[in-house]
Amino acid sequence: MISYVNQRLNHDPRIQEIFKNHGYDFQNLDQSRLQFDPGTSSVYNRCGLNTLPLQNGIKHLSGFSMPAYDERFSQSWSEITDQRCHELRKNHFHKPWMIAWSGGIDSTTIVTSILKNLPSADLHNITIACDRFSVWENPKFFRDFVQPNFQILNSKSLLDIRTLEKFTVIDGEPADQLFAGGISLPMMLSHGLDFLEKDIVKDADLLIDYIAQTARKSNGELPGKTFAQWYYTSLIENIRSVDIPVNTFHDFMWWSYFNFSWTSVKMRGLEVGDFSKISNAQIYMDNFVHWFDSDAYQLWAMTNNIRDQKYGSTIGHHKIAAKRYIFEFDKNHYNLKYKTKLFSGNYKWLQPNTWYCMTDDFTLLNLDDHWPIIRDLLPGHLCPTYKHNTSIVTP
């Protein structure tokens, strides 16, 4: 069975033909994929009623699943981050670590946690992969903490099979999915904090207008209100089917990231690295560790959709819990106050002749070599609860 599709390659006419033959609207899928975030290759539902066109075949796997909501969860960001370091030290230190450091808030949290929690002898087993842009993004942290403590490798073209054989690669995903990524920031900047805290049901029209004006089609055009209405309604139906509080525009943006793009962000390394020679993704699943992918981080994200944890009165408060964690270590007031999200991913996506989908034993199939298998299996991956033409849910 197909468990995951690299939806960026859905433009292939053969795939579109299958969608069309089964009455599935490709446009909604494509535009959902591009919803606010061109860095996301695919959209897959993880929890609740699946209103998207495809079924998520890997949501049950460790690292891809969503833990049950627990309103009593009370661990702080700092406690979870310290704990995550010890947990990874215990379970993944049999191979040297390679930390992908972009200089941004997420990967700087990782390096901070390592320096804070591991003895200096352990640092010999850790390499930092970065480039000149990483240094540019956080020059003082590089000078004061990265350069004196770690071996450094240029990260250009490092993500390949040899790297995974030699290292456990650790990156700063899926932190954006915990915090609503870069999608709540433009909303905050253009409409202010009050807008971010508006009610998703009472102020539905405002939110639909915002989606219609903000999301972009792959050709850069605005998708218009029809798509915005479909997207809003689909997400509201999904939200109503779960017992997780999603009330404000901020929460709506967060949930769309947390529920719909978590899966593909976890698969992104496989889509941007040089893995053309592998036919099975098992080595990637075993050796690529996403620091922020843990049940504790997810539970924190579900219970902290509040000011002063994820956002605040200025865009400098975005990811403030993580920024405070770093500040307690590096004492950089400027980063605490001013550092905002930069899109560190300047991704070079796979070309159409590389893998299109993954089966449930992690076999990777490509459109040219495995077309007959894909043609037979893809209809089984379509989601029966998808409604491409939903009407607006009225309050």
Add this chain to the structure above:
Amino acid sequence: MFVFYSPHHVPLNKFMKVPFDFGYPINFGDPHFALYQPVNDCFMLTVCDQSHARKIKLLASARYSLFVVDLTTAENYVANLVDNVCCHNWTLSNKSHIGIGTANIPQIIASQSLIETLTTESNIESEKQYLQTVWHCIKYLEEVELRANKHIHDWIDEVLDANIYDPDYQQIKNFMKKIMNALYLSDDLEHLQSEIHQIQFQLEKLLLPR
């Protein structure tokens, strides 16, 4: 020996503790740019030279992101509306076009309209002083480049394999790099200015006509 002094040259002994330039164009139709800081949501500095704006943006980038805004495209623009006395009380209307994730792209944002705002940030004055210091040093270093005949050194390096090492020029370059490094990575304005004074003193000795 001919030594070039630009009309706006500030002599070394007049290097003020807090250099100040009003940053508005003298002639009608001249360029006018502002450096916008999205967290403070205001302009932090105005300058009349695009290359200066870009250099200031880079040098201040270890502290915060700045976006270069063309003020002259605003519907309500007049040359003396926004200067460095009051720029922190102004913002632009079309800030939703400013990509948070694109601080590394050297784009110029065309302002649509200039809007008055009330900035209550306590550190705004010291940051404005820092940016004035950065700007002042950029102008000073440009002048040093002229006095050290950088264009001749560059030309020989680019065109010929002359292989003639010039220790004085190398020292001048090292001092210039030290100034840039201090501007880029220093957190403390007073310490920064004193450090730059010391470097300048040594640099000026090298630049004296012999």
